[in-house]
Amino acid sequence: MAESPESLQVLRYDAAAASSIKKTIWRLANKLGSKKIKLMNFCGTHEWTTVHFGLRSLMPPNVELVAGPGCPVCVTPSYYIEQAIKLSMDGVRVFSFGDAFKLPSLRRVKGARSLEDAKALGGNVEVVYSFLDAVKKASKDGKDSVFLGIGFETTTPSYSIPLYGGHVPENLYFMSVLRLTPPAASYAIEAALERGVTPVQGIIAPGHVSTITGAKPWDEMARRFGIPAVVSGFEPLDLLMSIAMLLKMIWEGEARVVIEYKRLVSWEGNRYVQEVNSRVFSVEDAAWRGLGFIPESGLELKGSYAAHDAFKEFGVKRLSAEEWSYDLPAACKCADITLGLAKPTDCPLFKRVCMPEHPIGPCMVSLEGTCAVWARFGGGGLAEEIAKEVGV
C-alpha cells in the first residue's frame, strides 16, 4: 500500500489539501440537497483506505460510501476450496496465497475446514508469495502440484504470462477460480435496483483492475446505468478527489467515466496483458460465493493451455449453475456485504464470534475483505480518531 516516492507520499499526508477537498465535497453535497447519495467502491483496497483514513467520518450526512464486490478471496466458492483441501489430503501439493490458505470452506473435508487445517492434519499445502515462486519450486523438484488460482483482473498476468511463454513445468497444474470485476459490479447495481434500496449513484472504479482493463468497461457501465464513475487511486487524497468528481458529475447529471488515477490507468488499459489473457483464457459463466452464477464473469484455461488444467488432470468437476447451492455459513452476511446491501455491523457474528484470528465467513479473512478491514480498523464509527492521521 505504501507508495514510497515522495511525490506519492503527499497524496497521503497533505492535510491542507485534504481539508480543502473536504470543503469542495461538502459544498457539492449541499447543492444536492438532503437526498441520500450512495457511492460504491469495487476494490478492497479502496475500502481499506476509506476505513483506515476515516474517510466516512469526513463525508456530509447525505453522502454514504459503500463497499461492493472487491475481494476475490471473499467470492471464491466454497466448493473449490473443498476440492483444493481434498487434493492436498490426497498428497498432491497445493500452492496457495496466504489469505486463501486461511479461507474457511462451508463443509469439512477429511476433518479440515481450510487449507490451513489441512496442512495441520498432514495435507500437502504450501503458501507462496506468487505463481512465479510456485513455477520455480515445481520446476526444480518435479512434484505434481496444483496452484489455487484466485484473483481478479489484476492477478491474471502473473498466471497468463508464464503460461503463454511456456515457462510453467508440466507437473504444475492450475485451478482457475479467476473472476472478472465489471460483470460483478453490474450485478451489484442491479441487485440494489431489484430490492428497491437506495440505488448506487456513483461508482468508485478500481484503480488496479482498470490498469489492466482500461477505463472503458466502466464508461460502458456508467452509460448503461446512467450513473457516473471515477477510476480512483488508493491514497486518501485520490479517493477524496474522486468523491468530489463524482458529486460534481451527479450534480450536473453526467453519466460517464473520469480517470483520476492517471499515473497508472489509461482508457485502453494494458493491451499486452489483454492480448496474452485472450490467448490463454476463455471467458465463462462462473459461480461467486454466496451469490451464485454471474454470466461471463470467470476465466478458464483454453486451447493448448488446458494441458495445465487442474480440473482435467485430477478429474475435479467444475460447478454448474444447477449444482451450485448457497455456500455461506448460517447468519453470515457476506453476500449482502459484497453487494453493498449490508454492513459488517449488520451481522450478528461480527467481532463476537467471527474475528480476523478466527474467521467464520470469507469476508473476515483477507485484508481486502470488508469485515476484516472493519474489524481491524474500526469501521465508520471510530474513523474520527484515525482521521487525525491525515490531519482533517
Add this chain to the structure above:
Amino acid sequence: MCWGVPARVVEIREYTAIVDFGGGSTREVVLAANGIKEGDLVMVHAGAIIGRISEEEILSSLELYKEMATSLADSEERREIEEYIQRYKQLLGVGHK
C-alpha cells in the same frame, strides 16, 4: 494478495524483472507490461508488474481537480487550492526527469 505495491525496477530479465520495494527488499516478479525499463517506478500486484507509474500524471489529476474545485470555491479557498497544487508542482520538479 490483491495489494498493489510500488517498486523500482532494478533489472530486466527474460519474462521477469528484479524490483526493489525500498529498504533493499528486492524480489523477482513477472514482467506484465510493455516498455518497462530499469529505474522505472512500477506497480507490483500479486508478483507481477502491471504498469509503470507516471509521476508526472499526478499533476494532471490535480489539475483536473483544481479546475473543478476552483469553479466552486470562494476566493480564500481558491488561494488554498493554488497553494497545494503549487507545492505538488515543486515536489514533482525535485529529482524529476
